[in-house]
Each structure stands twice: as structure tokens, then as C-alpha cells.
Amino acid sequence: MQKIKILPDVVANQIAAGEVVQRPESVIKELIENSLDAGSDSIFVVVKGAGKQLIHIVDNGFGMSKEDLLLSVRRHATSKIYSSDDLERIITYGFRGEALASIAAVSQLEIRTRQKEDEMGWKLLSEPSKELIIEPCITEIGTQIFVKNLFYNVPARRKFLKSNLTEFRYISDTMIKFALSKPEIRFTFYDEDTLIFDLKPSDLINRIKDLWGENTSSSLLPVYLENEYIKINGFIGKPHLVKQSKSGQYIFLNGRSIINKSISHAIFSAYEHLLEKSGNPFYIIFIELNPESFDVNVHPQKNEVKFEDERMIYGFMNKAVSKTLQENNLAPEYHFINQQVSQPFGKIDNNQVSPDKDYLIVNKLTGEIIEKTQTNSLNSTFPQSHYYPRQQFNHREQAFTSAFDKIFGNSPNEDKSNIDIFKTETGESSESSNISYWQLHNKYILTQTANGLTIIDQHAAHERILYEKALKAMNREFSYSQQLLFPVTVKVTPTEMKLIEELKTELNSLGFVFDFLSVDKIEITSVPLDTINGEEINSFREIIETYDEYQKVRHTNKRDNLAASYSCKSAIKTGQKLSVEEMKNLITELQKCEVPYACPHGRPIIIEFTLDFLDRKFGRIL
């Protein structure tokens, strides 16, 4: 009779497991959440066969008593909430009492656990459709869980799993999310015997550095905005950290990683004028919100949420990110005036300190030693262990690289464009008055900087200057406008006429003053003062045309659109010859811009080649 009673339970658990446990990654997520709920500050994860063969998790949390251990694998057995009222304000990750039961239903599960006050621990062995086995055992304080042969009893589910590579990528993504949301916790992550990372307790920015390297962490801008309902903080990447995939985007709601299209869009649209349409900005954003104002229980994996007031969140997020982008001079250390650009990084030859490399990179400002991780031409990589002497892992160099590949699934050179030129600082200022300016193919301006060579895209630079001026002009609501002795009549199409009517105020504040002559004719009597280049009238037409196009693809407001089309059409063209004076002037004006390094379409304006880079290319240093 007992058997009959148990069977439906097993079936019920299997069904529930289909929702909670979809893949090895979900097991890891549930188990780490349990470990965090148990107050652990160090969590160790090993996977074998992308978690299909084995998932092994070790924590140093408060463990379980024998009774709790037995209960833990039963459905709706949870120590975390007692009534449905509690559901309204969830502060732990777990609340359903479903995870372990679900896992137990689809794998061979072993839990070893010991509470601080106990001398001995307990070991529980669970297999679907079999009696639980519980026995005392010798184990550390905390809990260890082994999940073997996931879905071995549900072949349909097992077939549904993706390749090891893909499953591994899901797992590492989840690991990164935990690592980010809990920088104060040590996370150690192995793929079989290959160490993927061992992250020491730290703060967020250093955790980011540990995960992605200095290149990334030094290209971030802090975000912070708060009111009585909501608090947003975290970091956003400067536009050059843009990726073609969404892999560098993390949103946490009260510490829980979530996916939310609306919030992502709010962030993206704040970047709009800095990025290409297809670009994905890098961000790690934490939202804190009263648990009563959203619902996490809409999806079994808990990574989707429903907000009571989604529009408020959208607006607030957009504001927070816009504020940061505006406040930050995004190419802060490029000192145009002194013509000085220099890297704070220096190199010291050091054979003694560590025999496996011939030099160390030192941040001359902070004195911090940056390990030479850029071996194998990787631009960024996971850092070496902070717990073990570096040498111990030497033989893993190869595996290490491939683990990197596995995680990001892309060529390590993908971020090559990310030459860290903005990470610069003033060197000793020297009176370098006779800096030369070269124009390359009437397209790029080349100039010497303290540390090498800077190349500036003349059109993009001027576009940026005009774009910012235009936005300013429109916000000022009055214009600098040069009146014409001979007004110009322009014939326009009905659509253009509609646009012109709609944009009249904005066009006026840019400096275009005109009268409507007839249904298809306007007469321009005044043109912007700041772009007198003999093509104002032609520009006017083109601005209207471009505006019309932008309107279809950009999602920003009218002014931003108009500013972008205005600047694109009025800027110095590629192919235009510039005098030295003009080049100088352009660079001075560019320096005054708030965002001097990306044009309104997100293309870079400035690229620097350091002497160091050139020396390497020429084989002067290796």
C-alpha cells in the first residue's frame, strides 16, 4: 500500500521537476541559491560533462539537522516561509520548497550536511522510486550536494538537452551572475579538473575586473539613482565596450538576476545616440525595490518578474543611465590641450618575482600589479587563482584558454577594437608646441600624442561637435542665425512639408528661419551661423530627408533625431581637405564635447596607437 502512495508523488515530482529543473544550469542555480540562503560565504562548484554527469556543490553554510535533511527532498518542504502571507515579501531565494524535491525526482542525489553545533554530519542518498537512505557521516560544516546523471530516468528530457558546449555556457553564465550579485562571496568553479575561476571576496568593481579583466573594469561608469521607491546602482560600459551579442548585460532585482525586455530597452535607448542599432551596451545594474511592488512567481525559474508600475521603472532606469552618460566625459583622460596622452601602465622586467614570465605590468598611478594575462593574444581573460600560487596551474594554460572559449564561444580576438586608448592619464606636461597635424586621404587627422599616434575621423568628429551644439541650441530655444540677403526658395514634397511644419520650432532654433510660400515651397531667410560652408541650403533638404529616415529606425525623440540628421549633413565631409588651422580647431572643439569619442551613430571618433603597441608590432619588444 505504501508503494501505491509513493508512486503518484514521484510522478507529481517529475512533472514539477520539468518546470523547476530544465537543464543542468537550473540545478546549479537552485543549489547555489540554497547555499546562499544557508548563509554560506564560500561556494565551490564542479561540473562534469556540462553537469549532465555530475554537479557537485560545496558550501560552508549552516547545514541541516537530520530531520530537516529528510524533509528537504519532500515537496513543499521549506524552512523559508510558513504562510502565504510570507509569499508577499520574499527575501530569501527559496520559498517554494520544490527545488530539492524536483532534483531528487530526476537524478541520483547525495546530500552531506553538518551543522556547526554537531560533531557528526548526515548523509542522504536518494534515487527516484527508491527508499531514501540516511546515515551519519564525517563531513565539514556546511552542505555538499552531488547530483549525478541528471534526467537518466527521463530519457525524453535528457534528449532535450543541448550540446555540452551550450549547456556549459548556460552554467557559466549563471555562475557569472551569482559572482556579480554576491561579490562578497567566494566562488570557485571547476570544469572537471580545469579551474574556470576562483574569485576571492571583493567588491563589485574588482569582481568585474577579476571576471573580465582591467580592460573592461576600467571602461565602466558608475550608475546611481534613487528615490523613495526604487534604487538603481551598478555600472554601465562606455560605448566602446559594445558587443554584437547580449552577453554583457546583467540586471539584478533585489539581488536576483532577472530578464526584462522593458528595462533592457530603457538602458539601450539611453545609449541610443552613442551606439549602432545592432550594438549591445555592457551593463551590470542592480535594482532595489520593495518586494511588494513586483511578482517573481510568474515563472518557475524565477528570472522573470512582473512590476506593478513598469512605466515608472522604465523611465527611472532610462534616466539613471542617461544621467551617467551625460555626466561623464567619456574620454576623460585625453588631454587635448597639452596634447598629452599617456598610459598609466608601465612595465617592469622581473625575472625573479615569477619565473614564468619575463615582466610585470604595473599601474603607475596605483602601484597595483596587473598580471600579464594577455598571453595567447587574449585581450581579456579570467584571472589566475587568488588562492593558489600561480605556478600550480601552469600546466592548465591550454585548458584555461579553451575554457575561456567555451564560456564566450567566440574568438578571443573579437574585442580587438577595444584597444584601451581612453584609459589614459596626463604624463609630465611638456611644452610640445609644434605638434604636427596630418591629414590622411582627406579623411583622417593624424597627430602625435605623448604616447603614440592618434587618429581622428574628421567627419565623425565634426558631426559630434555639431550634434552637441544642435541639441544645446534646441534646448536653448533661441538661435544664432545668419540672415540672408537673398532668400532661397526650396521646393519640397508633401511629406517633407509635413515634417517641416512639425519641426518648425526646432529648425528655427537650429538657425533655419523660413516662410511657407505655398503648399510645396518654402523660402529660407536665415541659416545657422555655425556651419556656413556654402552648403546650408542643400543641407536643409538633406536634413529633412535624413530626419525622415532616422525617424523610422531610431527611437529617440524629435530633437535628438533632428540634431543627428543636422550634424550628419552639415559636418565636414570625408574627402574635404583641411588646413592645419582647421584640424587644430576641430580637435579643440572636439575636446569641448561631452562625448568626444563616438559620433551620434556610435562609430568611434578617436583611435590611438600607443608606442608600446607599435613597438610590439615592429618586434622591438615581445
Place this chain on the structure above:
Amino acid sequence: MRFSANLSDFNKILQKTLPAMPRKSTIPVLEHLNFSLTGNRLRVIATDQDITIMSMMNVDGMEDGNVLVPGKRLNDIVRALENKGTFEFNSDEENYEIKIITSFGQYGMKGLNPEEYLDLPELFQSEKPSLDTETKDEKDTTSSKSAFFTKDEIIRLADKTYFAVSTDEFRPAMTGVLFQFRETYVNAVSTDSFRLVKAVCKSDKPNYPIELNVILPSRTIDLLRKVDNDLFMSFIENQKKITHARFDFGETILITRVIDEKFPPYEAVIPTDYRMTVKVNKSEFLSSIRRVSIFTSSISNQIKLELENNEISITGEDEDSGSKAIEKISCNYDKEKYLIGFNFKYLEDALHNIDDDNDEVVISFTEQNRPAVIKAKEDSDDLLMLIMPVRLN
């Protein structure tokens, strides 16, 4: 062909003709100078198809002939020879191998067959009469559509108008200088729509075509600023339409395409109903503008003039950087306060355009959306400039 010549004279003819030779051309023969020798007369022609220059000089002719000479290389070697002594020029009529022989040595280059050069016959049809016609008395023998300018007159008209020519290719009429011949005077007018210049040249006799308008391209005007001789101007017509203007001066003929467009009706925008006219010291005013302009936005270039109590306050401001400057200079104005804004560059250009020996400038204003008029002297129309103000909000 074969001749020998004095290097410094030869250099002069090169410098006269080279401005019409394009540095780079899709038609390679145009990068050559067209040489022909008849007796002791060497004729050199260069053209970029818009402007054609032909110049003549006397040489010691030894063998008549015709050849196209690579212009840049020839110019380079002549420069390097530093205008000293004489040289011999030599080319064979079969392979057009050119040799230049000097006391230093021999230089050879490949010329081209002159047959390959562009056909320019219609341009030089009237070559003989006008070349011989170097004085104004004989001009009546050609056509009534011609004019004589002294060197100073033509240089003045060109100099005064050149700077205000527009670069807007979409308004081609404004990319040249309008010459209006009115029997006893000529107006030269240029405008880029932001400002306008009119320079007048008068004669006591009916010396000019009675009623004729022609627009000369700005490059031609630039060349006319450098002529070294009195000049005779005539026109080449095709089906009653003027297609080219021709300038004969010294031993040189310059033929230029004219811009076949309608010049904007500029007379209509010159105000006559001045609200006020002030006189200021030109150099004082210029210096003030120069100092104040340092504090304007380098992009808007805007300065404001405020007239009140026999003073002009000149202010410049850059809101973005928070810089600001104000200066006052005296003037003869004591009516109600008047405020107007300008792009200071245009004011500077206009003031610079007034002759150095003229230390006063007369400025007349009407309304804020109509041009200010700047003249050298109150009672003279020799030089008149308009500047359109900036809109003030």
C-alpha cells in the same frame, strides 16, 4: 624647334601661363604647356578648359616648331636654375624628345605631339586685332563690346570683390563677380548672400559697353588681381550669347569662360532709407573687434553692437564657456538705443577692404533684418559693402 633664351625672361612667361595649367588632370595633355616658335616669337599656351592663357616672348629662334612640354618638370628645372644666364631649348619634330642645355649640363624629357592638344581655334579667332590693339584709341575698331582698364583699375575691382564671392555650388551665379558695364562706369559686385560688395570704376568718357552684364568666375578674378599691365577686355560670343571673356594685357591673353547665370537682383537689397548713419575710426573699430572677438564662441562668431550716447558698445560672449567682453568706442549717435548683431568676421573683412589711407568708415543701419551699409566715405559710392545682421532673440 630650337631656340635660346634668357632664363629670367623665360621664367616670367612660365609664371604667367602656369596658373591655367591643371596640376592633375584626367586629360594628360593639359598637364603640358603648348610651345610654338615662329621666327623669334615663342608662344606658350596653357588651359584647364575654363581658363586659357596664351603668352608670347622674344627668343633667339633657330628652328621653328611646335611641342607640348611637361609643365611641372619644366617649371621645376627652371626654378632650380635660379633665373641665371641663358639656356637652349631643343626638341625634335619626330619623337618630341626635349633637351634643355645650360652651362651646368643637359636635361632631357619626353614631350608630346602638339596635334594631341585641345582645339582652341574659336577662342583665338580674334587674336590678331586685339593683340595689336594695345591702346584704347584703337578699341573702336573691334567691337563696341569691349572695355579698357588700367592696371590699377582692374586690380582694384578684382581685389575689392574677391573675398565676398560665394563657394556655394548650388547658387552658381554667386560663385563669380558680376561686371556691370554702364557706358561711363563699371560695377563689380560679389556676394555670398551674407554680405555683398560693390566696387565702382568710373570714366569721364563713355568708355564702356552701354549695357552689359557678365559674371566672371572667382578664379579669373584671382588672376586679375595679379595682372602686370593695363588691360583690354573683350568678349567671345556664340549665337549672340557671351560665352567667354578675353583679357589682353602686355603680351598675354587670358580667356575665361563666363558664368551663364542670373545674378541675384542685388540693387533691390541695398537700403536707401537709412535710419542712422555713424562715422567711426576704422583702425580703432577694427582693434576693438579683434579684442572682443576673442571672447565670442568660436563657432557662432557673433558680436553685438549697441549704439547709444555717442558710443558704440561692442560685446562678445560665449555662453558655453562663460567668457564675455565689452568695449566702447565713440561715434556720432545720440538717438534712442539701437542694438544689432553681426558675425564679426564679416565686419572685419569689410573694414579690411577699405583702403589703408582711409581712416574713417561710414556705417548706415536700417532695421535688424536688413543689411548694414559700410562705405569708405559718406558721399562716395566707389566702394559699398552690405552685411546682413545675425538674428537676435
